[in-house]
Structure formats: structure tokens, C-alpha cells
Amino acid sequence: MAALQQKEGHQKIHEAALTDLEDMMAILRRALKRDPAAARPIAVEVVDYLDQKINAHAAVEEADLYPVIMAQKKELAPVLQALKRDHQLLAIWLDEARGSLDYHRGVDGHVMARLEAYLLLLARHFQDEESALVRAFSMSEDASRAKGEVANGTT
Ligand SMILES: [Fe+2]
Numbered sequence: 001m002a003a004l005q006q007k008e009g010h011q012k013i014h015e016a017a018l019t020d021l022e023d024m025m026a027i028l029r030r031a032l033k034r035d036p037a038a039a040r041p042i043a044v045e046v047v048d049y050l051d052q053k054i055n056a057h058a059a060v061e062e063a064d065l066y067p068v069i070m071a072q073k074k075e076l077a078p079v080l081q082a083l084k085r086d087h088q089l090l091a092i093w094l095d096e097a098r099g100s101l102d103y104h105r106g107v108d109g110h111v112m113a114r115l116e117a118y119l120l121l122l123a124r125h126f127q128d129e130e131s132a133l134v135r136a137f138s139m140s141e142d143a144s145r146a147k148g149e150v151a152n153g154t155t
């Protein structure tokens, strides 16, 4: 949990997940062009990865990290709400992708649209979460400016 509170530690987890996901999506897109039926196990692997890694990461954040951010900086409540909505939307898209994969027994446009949208939202979500961490746990810009002004004798 401590790593999640540190911007650098948390950022590393995000970067590793995005790299894995981008690599898997590139393999999936290539496989799909060759043979949609053969692409199915790859899509299942992507969905399983997201379920195990990203959903689990989100659950730990909501249980342990967001309450600490909230206690640290109450002004971030709307940001945390938006981050939780992202988690919900990502979980819904993942369920839909899995549902389509199960139903059609192959990779169709709906599965790909959901996974591509997932990738885009996840990248944005990670950025928003990292800036919330900076705002919660770093000295605020106002505080550092005031400190600098005091040091410079301008206040
Ligand atoms: Fe998150």
C-alpha cells in the first residue's frame, strides 16, 4: 500500500500495466487481421489480465488509498468520485467485452471497441490519479510559493 501513496511507485505500476496492455492489444489487432477465430484466446487473455491486474488494483485503491487521500485533502472529494466512476466504467466495459466473447465465441467489433475504449480511458485515469496523488501528498503549489516568498523576504 505504501507504494501506492508514492507518486513514483504508483506511476511504475501504471506504466508496467499500460505497457503490458499495449503489447497485448498490438498482438490481438494483428491476430484479428489474420484470423478472427484464432484471435479469441488472445482476447480472453487480455480480459483475464485486466480482471486480475486492473480490477484488483482499483479495489485496493478504493479500500485503502482513496480514504487516505480523502483524509489528507478533502477538496479532492470530487476528483476521487470521478476516479471511482472511471473504475466502474472500466469494470462495465470489461464485463461487456467478456460477455461478447462468451456469446459470439470469437472477437467481433464490439469486443474490440470495448477494449480500445478501455485502453484510452485507463491511460487517462492513470494520469488523473497520479496528479491527485501529487496534490494530496506533495507540498501544495500555494504552500511552496508562500515558503519561497517568505525566504525571499517578499511577504
Ligand atoms: Fe485507479
Ligand SMILES: [Fe+2]
Pocket: 010, 014, 057, 061, 126, 129
Ligand atoms: Fe492506480
